[in-house]
Amino acid sequence: MFVKKIFIAVTGASGTLYARRFFQHLPYDDWEVHVCVSASARVVASHEGGLNLPPHVKEWDEKDLTAPVASGSNKFEAMVVVPCSTATLGKLAHGIADNLITRAGEVFLKERRKLILVQRETPLSLIQIKNMELLTLAGAHLIPANPSFYGQPKTIEDLADTVIARVYDHAGIQAEVAKRWRAEEISKIPNEK
Numbered sequence: 564m565f566v567k568k569i570f571i572a573v574t575g576a577s578g579t580l581y582a583r584r585f586f587q588h589l590p591y592d593d594w595e596v597h598v599c600v601s602a603s604a605r606v607v608a609s610h611e612g613g614l615n616l617p618p619h620v621k622e623w624d625e626k627d628l629t630a631p632v633a634s635g636s637n638k639f640e641a642m643v644v645v646p647c648s649t650a651t652l653g654k655l656a657h658g659i660a661d662n663l664i665t666r667a668g669e670v671f672l673k674e675r676r677k678l679i680l681v682q683r684e685t686p687l688s689l690i691q692i693k694n695m696e697l698l699t700l701a702g703a704h705l706i707p708a709n710p711s712f713y714g715q716p717k718t719i720e721d722l723a724d725t726v727i728a729r730v731y732d733h734a735g736i737q738a739e740v741a742k743r744w745r746a747e748e749i750s751k752i753p754n755e756k
């Protein structure tokens with residue numbers, strides 16, 4: 564069976580919970596999962612309950628630019644940066660490919676592949692807004708870590724899942740992780756991107 568490849572980068576923005584929930588719901592039978600966790604993400608995770616990557620992922624060091632995802636010759640379906648720091652976002656916007664995460668992002672943009680950034684910062688400076696504009700123009704999907712409340716989430720995990728649900732839809736990952744708005748009133752055909 565053809566298994567799609569996805570690259571997940573965890574960077575040093577607050578929101579380790581988003582990364583944990585992302586890994587928790589992934590349908591691993593359908594995806595070969597490559598992961599890179601930045602040094603700053605490890606620091607943040609140590610303050611936010613830890614990351615605990617699942618055993619069936621291939622983890623790459625941030626400094627390892629020999630990883631398969633660093634070359635456009637290897638086909639990956641999607642790259643997700645969750646959570647995405649403004650530092651990594653800024654580097655991606657300006658082509659600063661100085662570690663595996665920023666190099667992979669550069670590759671995804673040049674190959675016109677799906678690059679999804681779950682950025683977390685508030686408030687935003689004009690520089691950050693301009694960087695987000697540049698990345699949007701270059702084809703990246705910006706999905707800020709802004710949860711929604713209309714599904715009446717009961718736990719903090721449910722709340723985080725409202726963001727992960729949007730990320731999964733954009734990445735083409737089939738998993739129902741949060742309630743869709745008035746979903747019972749529309750046809751049951753899955754929302755394919």
Ligand SMILES: Cc1cc2nc3c(=O)[nH]c(=O)nc-3n(C[C@H](O)[C@H](O)[C@H](O)COP(=O)(O)O)c2cc1C
Pocket residue numbers: 573574575576577578601602603604606607610647648649650651652683684
């Ligand atoms: C506890 C903690 C929380 C942080 N939260 C954020 C954040 O929400 N957003 C952000 O852009 N940076 C945040 N930072 C700063 C980044 O970790 C820092 O800019 C770092 O250089 C990002 O590196 P990376 O993009 O290589 O992971 C935080 C740092 C710490 C220690």
